[in-house]
Amino acid sequence: MERLSLNDSPAGGQQQQQRNRQFPQQNDLGPSAPGQPGQQQQTSGPPQLPPQMFTTAAQLLDLTDKKLVLVLRDGRKLIGVLRSWDQFANLVLQETIERIYAGNLYADVPRGIFLVRGENVLLLGEVDLDREDDVPSSVTKASFEEVFELKKKEDSQRKSGDKKRHTHLSALGFEPEHSGEILF
């Protein structure tokens, strides 16, 4: 923003101020909007990257309309196109498939549109479209039923293992790690 004071002539100054009041968030979107050169306030000290680069919005803006892998806190892996989001990383994914992994098998389940609450997001990875089909040799594609059965078995095994460990830990007076928070 230009350094303006109340004593400036109303001609350009006030219009500018009014415009900023009407669209206060305009400057927060993306790298400096065109047609507003030299508005950024220069502070003394070492040169700094523009602050609007360091917002959730700027980070997610780059990923919008891209094919992403979304990993949720419950261990689900969703693959879809990011269409919308907000500052809490609440997300909307389109044409989503869920990829289930179990043992060295995986299966895809078509799901459709997802609206994910931000707190459940672990990470979002942009899929390299050149490499998306090179599935690592350690896993092979299988039918959904087969993978689902195996996964159910794995889950119950892990659950009973976790329970055992938790009882041992709490007997020793330890609060189990991330209790009350599901994380895989």
Place this chain on the structure above:
Amino acid sequence: MLFFSFFKTLTNQTVTIELKNDIRIRGILKSVDQYLNIKLDEVEVLDLDKYPHLSSVKNMFIRGSVVRYVMLPRSEVDVGLLEDATRREAANQAGKAR
């Protein structure tokens, strides 16, 4: 806000992030925000065999709330400066509380 500023000074450095579910990811720190959400470029997942779903991922947005550790290049951290800054921040906070 101190660690937000601190991470901002580390942009374009290679860092390793360990998540609360034990995944470790190395990549170039591209951006960080007020929640300490982190954007990594040229990611490389250590122990990729265990996490095959991340094999074709090139860059990543990690939610700040699931990060356990961020491992930083030793040469890029001025520990003395950081110590001073944390003390100053603590003093400020104490001043505000009074």
